[in-house]
Amino acid sequence: MNALAIKDLKRSFGGIQAVAGVSFNVAVKEIVGIIGPNGSGKSTLFNLLSGTIPPSSGAISLLGKDITRQPAYKVARQGLGRTFQIPTPFINMTVRENLLAAAVEGEWRSARSRADEVLDALEISHIADDLAATLSGGQQRLLEFGRIQMRDPQIILLDEVTAGVNPRLRKIILARVRDLRERGKTFLVIEHDMELVRTICERIIVMDAGEIVFEGTFEEVARNERVIDAYLGRPET
Amino acid sequence: MVRVAMQLLVQTIIDGLLVGGLYVAISIGFSLAFGVLDVVDFAVGEWVMLGAFAGVASRAWLGIDPIAFLPVVFIIFASIGLLVAPLIYRVRTSRYARPALMALAFTFGIAMFARGVMLTGVGFDPRTVETHLVGGTLMIGGIHIPWLRLAGFIFAIVSTALFMGFLFFTRTGLAVRATAQNKRNASLMGIDVKRLSGLVYAIYAGLTAMAGVLIGAIYSFTAQVGPQYSLLAFFVVVMAGLGSVGGVLVAGLFLGMLQALVTVYVGADYTLAIVFGVLFLILLVSPQGVLRRGLAA
Amino acid sequence: MKPRRQTAFSALSLIALVVFLATLPLWIDDYWVRVWTGVAMWAGLAASWNIIGGYAGYISFGQVAFFGIGAYATAILMQPGLDWNFFLTLPVGAVVAGVFALIVGWPTLRLRGAYFAIATWAMAEALAQIVNTVDFTGGSFGLSTPGNAETDFFYYAMLIASTVIYLLVFFLLERSRFGYKVKAVRDNEAAAQSLGINTTSVKLQAFVLSAALPAVLGGIDAYWITFINPQSVLAGDITDQMVVMSLVGGLGHLWGPAIGATVLYLASTWLNARFGSSTGYIAMIGALLALIVLFLPDGLVGLMPRARNMRLVRQMLRLPDKRTRAAGQSSGASGDRP
Numbered sequence: 001m002n003a004l005a006i007k008d009l010k011r012s013f014g015g016i017q018a019v020a021g022v023s024f025n026v027a028v029k030e031i032v033g034i035i036g037p038n039g040s041g042k043s044t045l046f047n048l049l050s051g052t053i054p055p056s057s058g059a060i061s062l063l064g065k066d067i068t069r070q071p072a073y074k075v076a077r078q079g080l081g082r083t084f085q086i087p088t089p090f091i092n093m094t095v096r097e098n099l100l101a102a103a104v105e106g107e108w109r110s111a112r113s114r115a116d117e118v119l120d121a122l123e124i125s126h127i128a129d130d131l132a133a134t135l136s137g138g139q140q141r142l143l144e145f146g147r148i149q150m151r152d153p154q155i156i157l158l159d160e161v162t163a164g165v166n167p168r169l170r171k172i173i174l175a176r177v178r179d180l181r182e183r184g185k186t187f188l189v190i191e192h193d194m195e196l197v198r199t200i201c202e203r204i205i206v207m208d209a210g211e212i213v214f215e216g217t218f219e220e221v222a223r224n225e226r227v228i229d230a231y232l233g234r235p236e237t
Numbered sequence: 238m239v240r241v242a243m244q245l246l247v248q249t250i251i252d253g254l255l256v257g258g259l260y261v262a263i264s265i266g267f268s269l270a271f272g273v274l275d276v277v278d279f280a281v282g283e284w285v286m287l288g289a290f291a292g293v294a295s296r297a298w299l300g301i302d303p304i305a306f307l308p309v310v311f312i313i314f315a316s317i318g319l320l321v322a323p324l325i326y327r328v329r330t331s332r333y334a335r336p337a338l339m340a341l342a343f344t345f346g347i348a349m350f351a352r353g354v355m356l357t358g359v360g361f362d363p364r365t366v367e368t369h370l371v372g373g374t375l376m377i378g379g380i381h382i383p384w385l386r387l388a389g390f391i392f393a394i395v396s397t398a399l400f401m402g403f404l405f406f407t408r409t410g411l412a413v414r415a416t417a418q419n420k421r422n423a424s425l426m427g428i429d430v431k432r433l434s435g436l437v438y439a440i441y442a443g444l445t446a447m448a449g450v451l452i453g454a455i456y457s458f459t460a461q462v463g464p465q466y467s468l469l470a471f472f473v474v475v476m477a478g479l480g481s482v483g484g485v486l487v488a489g490l491f492l493g494m495l496q497a498l499v500t501v502y503v504g505a506d507y508t509l510a511i512v513f514g515v516l517f518l519i520l521l522v523s524p525q526g527v528l529r530r531g532l533a534a
Numbered sequence: 535m536k537p538r539r540q541t542a543f544s545a546l547s548l549i550a551l552v553v554f555l556a557t558l559p560l561w562i563d564d565y566w567v568r569v570w571t572g573v574a575m576w577a578g579l580a581a582s583w584n585i586i587g588g589y590a591g592y593i594s595f596g597q598v599a600f601f602g603i604g605a606y607a608t609a610i611l612m613q614p615g616l617d618w619n620f621f622l623t624l625p626v627g628a629v630v631a632g633v634f635a636l637i638v639g640w641p642t643l644r645l646r647g648a649y650f651a652i653a654t655w656a657m658a659e660a661l662a663q664i665v666n667t668v669d670f671t672g673g674s675f676g677l678s679t680p681g682n683a684e685t686d687f688f689y690y691a692m693l694i695a696s697t698v699i700y701l702l703v704f705f706l707l708e709r710s711r712f713g714y715k716v717k718a719v720r721d722n723e724a725a726a727q728s729l730g731i732n733t734t735s736v737k738l739q740a741f742v743l744s745a746a747l748p749a750v751l752g753g754i755d756a757y758w759i760t761f762i763n764p765q766s767v768l769a770g771d772i773t774d775q776m777v778v779m780s781l782v783g784g785l786g787h788l789w790g791p792a793i794g795a796t797v798l799y800l801a802s803t804w805l806n807a808r809f810g811s812s813t814g815y816i817a818m819i820g821a822l823l824a825l826i827v828l829f830l831p832d833g834l835v836g837l838m839p840r841a842r843n844m845r846l847v848r849q850m851l852r853l854p855d856k857r858t859r860a861a862g863q864s865s866g867a868s869g870d871r872p
Contacts, residue, residue, distance in 0.1 A: 050728060076730035084728075090721035092786070101718040104711050105730035144725075151729060277648040328827055335720075338593050338647050339827050342781055345595075346823030349774060353817025464770055468659060471652040506667040513660035520653060521641040 001064045003028045003155050003186040004049070009058035011048055018044040019055075020210035026155075031177070031187040033201030035194075035221075037231050041210040042190045043085055046157050049188075050082045051075035063154060077105065081153030083161050085190075087140035089132035095119070096128040098143055102150035111150070118146045122172055138165040145173055149180075156180070158189045162196060174200060206231065248380050249501045250494055255386040256455070257493020258393035262448040263466060264473035264485045265397055266441030269404075271474065272417030273430075273437045274322070276329050276340040280348035282467030284314065284442050287351060288449025289458050290359070292366035303450050304370045304388070310450055311443035318442030321347065322435040348463060355460035366453035389451040396444055401482060413437055468509075472516055555693060559686045569803050571689045571758070575751050576799045578696030579772075580779035580791030581703055582747035587777065588786035589707050590740040591720030592647050596638075596654030597748060597776055599661045600631040602768035604749030605756035606665065609677040612757070624753045628746040635745035636738065643737040655770075662768035676763025679756055688758045695754060699747050700788070706743070708788055716740050720786075771816070778819045782826050784835025793834050798822075 004026040011019040019041045026032050034042050047053045049060060051072040059068045067075050090098050096115055103111035119125040122142055127135065132143060141161055148156055158177075162170045177187060177200060191197050197204060198218045206214040206227050214220075214227050221227055267281045291310050292303035299306075329340040368385070375382040404410040416423040416433055424430045452458070452466075473492055477484030495515065499508045555574075559567050579601065587593045607627030611618040642653040665671045682688075707713040718726040719733045726733050756762050775798065783794025802815045830836055 052724065052727070072724075072727040073730050073732045076728055082728050084724070088722045088725040090718055090725065092721050093717060097714070097717075101714040101726075102729050104715050104718070108711050147725075147729065277651065324824075324828060331831075335591055335647075338591065338651075339831060341593060341648060341651060342777070343824055343827040345774075345777070346820045346825075346827060349778075349820025350817050350824060351820070353813055353815070353820055356813035357811065357817060464655075464659070468652075468656055471656070475649060475652060504667075506663060509656075509663040510660040513656040516653065516656055517638075517641070520645065520649070 001028075002026060002061075003030070003063060004188070005059075005061045006049070007059045009045070009048055009060065010056045011044055011053065012056050017210050019048060021058075022207075022210075022212055024205060024212060024215065026186055026188060028186055029181055029184060030203065031181060031189065031201050033189045033191055033197045033204045034207060035191060035197060035204060035231065036207035036213075039209075040207040042207055043159065044210075045207070046082065046159055046188075046190065049075075049157060050080060076151070076153070079154040080157065081148040081151055081155070082157035083141070083144045083148065083159050085159045085163075087137065087144050089135065089140050089143050091133040092131070094129050094131055095124060095135070095143055098132055099146055099150050102147035106151055114150060118149050121149075121176065122146050138169050141165055142169055142173065145176065149176070154184070155186045155188070158187060158191075160190055160192065162191070162193060170196075244379050245501070249497045251380055251382065252386070253494030253497030254490055255382070255390045255493070256497065257490035258390035259448050259452055259455075260469055260473055260492050261486055261489030262393040262396055263445050264470045264477070264489050265400060265482065266444045267470045268474045268477065268482070268485050269400075269413070269417065270438050270441040273413060274325060274329060274340075274434045275337065276325055276344060277471070278325075278438075278441075279341060279345040279467060280351065280463075281445060281470045282463035282465060283348045283351040284445040285449035285452060285466040286355065286458065286460060286463045288314065288446030289366060289453025289462075290355065290364070290460075291446065292368075292450035292453050293364050296367055302368050302370045303366050303454065304368045307392075307447050307450060310446050313443075314446035315439040315443030318439035319435055321442075322438035323431065325438070326431050326434050348467070352460060352463055359460055361459055361461070363457040363459050364453070365457045366450055368454050385454055389455060392451055393448065396447070397486070400440070400444070404482070409433075409436070468512075472512055475516060476519055559689055564685045567685050567689050569800070571685075571692045572803070573796055573799050574689070574692040574696045575755060576775065576779060576795040577792045578692070578699045578751050579748050579776050580783065580795045581696070581699050582744050582751075583773075583776040584780045584786065584791045585703060585707065585747075586741050586744040588780055588784075588790065589713070589716050589720065590737055591786075592643065592737060592741070593651050593777070594654040594741070594744070595651050595770075595773055595777070596656075596658035597744065598768055598770065598772040599654075599658040600635065600745040601748040601752040601755075601772060602661065602665070602764070603627060603631040603634060604752030605762050605767040606671055606677070606752075607749070608753035608756040609679050609762050610670065612679050613677065620753075620757055624750050627749040627753045631749035632742045632746040635742045639738050639741040643741060644734055655773075658768070658770065658773065662764045662770075665768060666764045672763070674763060676761055676766070677756075678761045681760055682757065688754065691754050692751070692758075695750050700792070702743075702747070704788060712736075712739070717786075774816075775819065778823045780833075782819075782822060782833055784833030785831075787833070787835045790833050790835045797834070 002025045006025070007023050009019055009022045010017065022041075022045060034045070036042055044053070048055050051067065051070050051074065054069050059066065061067060062075070062078050062080060065078060067078055067080075070078075090101055093101060096119065099115040099118055100111050103114065107114075116125075119128050122145070124139065124142060124146070127139065132140065135143065141163075142165070145158075145161060162173060165173070174196070181187065189197075189201060191201075201218065204216060204218055204221045205212055206221060206224075208231065214224050216224070263281065263285060267278060270276070270278055288310055291313065292306065295301045295303050295306035295309075325340055325343060328343050329336050331339070371384050371388045373384050375384060375387060402410075404414055412423070412428050412433055413436075415426070416428055416430055469492060473485055473488045476491070477488040492512070495512065496508050499505075499511050503511070555570075558570055562570075579597075583594065583597050586597075604624070604627030607630055608620070608623040610616070611623040611626060612620065638654070638657050642650045645653075666674045671677065707716060715726070715731050715736045718729070718731060719736050723733050726736075752767060755767065759766070779794035779798050780791045781794070782798065783792065784790025798819060801818070802812065805815050805818070806812060826833060
């Protein structure tokens with residue numbers, strides 16, 4: 001059984017085909033990266049997977065269950081977690097309250113102690129009582145990552161989770177990703193940072209203009225002519 | 238018998254269309270202000286009310302016929318709008334919790350303030366704007382068309398056309414449309430969103446006040462009449478879908494007709510209930526225009 | 535974590551407040567008991583508005599409809615021929631109001647706040663018009679309720695009803711799981727959904743709660759003033775005041791509505807006594823609302839030194855915040871807030 005099975009997914013907005021027939025599978029415990037130029041449909045794909053927007057056609061199944069067209073909250077309850085390209089903390093709550101809010105649809109009694117654990121693991125205990133609105137961009141991304149951990153989803157979508165994050169926080173996030181994968185989680189990662197992609201992704205899917213143009217390991221992707229032309233660019237000589 | 242019934246129907250529809258034109262005039266500015274400032278201006282009805290009182294004042298204090306006074310009304314209220322707009326803009330763009338709703342509350346506050354001041358100043362008595370420049374009734378095949386209402390309708394069409402002309406054929410108009418579509422990109426392209434917002438709001442205030450003079454000539458009004466017209470403007474904009482100028486035209490005329498039909502065939506007491514019922518149904522069925530912009534959390 | 539001394543202080547002041555309010559009729563005359571009955575009612579009304587407006591972040595301009603439903607439920611059921619016991623009429627009003635909120639809320643809460651504000655406003659106006667026309671509500675002539683001269687009875691009725699409301703708000707919204715859900719929906723609906731929260735259902739629950747509570751107050755009010763008509767219990771001015779009281783006092787804060795209600799209702803009573811008209815009051819609260827939104831969005835509560843909201847005020851004024859500096863990161867939020 002695949003963690004995620006996507007079949008011929010399509011989505012148009014008006015006349016524009018944002019996602020034009022995407023099919024791929026993600027196995028359990030895999031870390032798959034999705035790269036491609038801006039406007040290639042990556043974020044739309046994530047929105048389709050998380051149930052934020054419905055597909056025009058196609059099917060998505062999560063751990064064997066069909067989740068096509070289910071609203072976002074139901075998909076989340078089936079075991080999918082995601083971060084957003086622009087961080088979305090609960091700005092009127094403190095960091096700790098943000099984490100507690102993430103636990104409302106799960107085990108409540110242990111929420112407080114679990115929140116403390118997450119705070120420790122992400123090394124943000126010292127700002128636990130600060131309002132999320134006062135956090136820096138990098139800290140907000142970390143917080144979003146922490147919120148996912150409170151829910152313990154099986155499959156996690158990370159949307160440019162390390163963009164604009166300083167190296168120290170980046171290392172923490174990467175360590176946690178590896179740690180969670182050891183515990184059986186599956187990751188789908190949108191990234192522009194090639195260094196990160198090389199370090200952590202086992203398989204890479206390249207998208208352009210709403211379609212998948214290539215799939216393979218980092219080395220294969222880096223060598224592929226079409227990908228280089230569309231996205232990576234040639235190295236400076 | 239059938240001919241009389243037909244005549245009544247046609248008369249009612251014509252009456253409705255004529256007043257619908259004025260609803261369009263109120264709603265177009267309001268819809269655009271919504272698009273550019275991203276704020277529901279709860280004071281829209283008060284601009285109408287204040288305009289109507291300005292019409293009364295022009296005759297009572299200055300001896301000038303209100304219709305001739307229209308351009309002055311525009312200037313006065315556009316200027317007031319220019320003063321108010323930066324405040325709304327500031328609230329709307331503050332890095333704060335729920336700035337959209339705070340801005341809404343702000344316009345609500347100034348609407349209440351305007352209403353309270355007018356009520357204290359002029360009391361609860363109903364007034365009408367008296368004009369001698371336009372009067373009499375046009376008769377076409379048994380249908381009565383009072384010149385005043387026709388004038389109001391013509392005013393509405395002309396000002397709407399001018400407004401559209403400004404939007405689609407001038408460079409500033411292009412900037413306004415670009416900003417209404419996407420504020421962030423507009424400012425990245427060098428458009429001074431703040432100044433533009435002020436301009437749009439000023440035009441909207443002036444236009445709505447002028448419509449108020451004409452509405453005040455057709456219907457009697459009190460200082461409390463504001464919320465009624467705000468509701469009508471809201472209805473038009475919700476039905477039309479945000480930012481759709483053509484939609485406002487259709488929706489405004491439709492609202493006028495609906496109101497006239499309900500008044501004649503059901504009873505004036507039920508107009509508001511039926512308008513709300515229609516509004517409710519629209520929200521239930523959710524035409525794409527309303528829903529797409531409406532679901533942004 | 536609050537230091538022990540502060541908790542003791544809060545508890546003591548709360549007890550003092552309770553004692554003060556409970557014994558009020560013993561040491562002031564009837565006129566002032568009536569005034570404070572009004573304060574109690576408005577404190578409760580504002581608090582119920584705060585549930586949907588402050589905690590859930592959906593500004594409703596139609597709450598008066600629920601107040602009116604409660605008033606009319608009680609008045610109708612106490613008419614000669616039906617003669618219900620007063621206390622039994624209150625739950626009826628609450629249920630009817632709640633069901634009404636469910637029907638109206640279901641399509642409108644899915645949309646943006648501005649549409650919800652418009653729709654609720656339209657709903658209240660339409661309801662007022664229908665009540666004005668229909669027979670069994672007495673039309674524009676209104677309804678009378680049986681007289682009851684016990685001023686103290688009504689004071690305690692309002693006080694207890696409002697106290698229950700504040701307790702509900704405290705237990706349901708300040709500390710509980712449900713409270714976190716509501717506040718998450720308010721702060722960022724997309725994020726809340728991605729965490730498994732059924733945001734529409736949460737909004738509906740908050741709305742129904744915010745409807746049932748003012749209905750009870752409306753029922754008591756109907757019995758109290760012995761005569762109701764659409765002007766007195768379904769007027770838009772009533773919602774306006776609920777909105778302003780909550781905003782002036784402090785949105786989304788437990789005590790905000792109480793502070794706002796007390797200040798504004800006492801001001802209106804004074805203005806009425808002094809100048810005999812209420813139109814000046816309307817102008818005043820309109821101006822006050824505009825000023826508060828401009829300069830003190832956290833409301834009067836934001837002026838309290840220990841209020842957590844103070845941090846937001848500090849950020850807005852760009853005063854240095856020691857805590858974030860110590861962490862070694864630069865402060866400053868990112869992203870747009872639509």
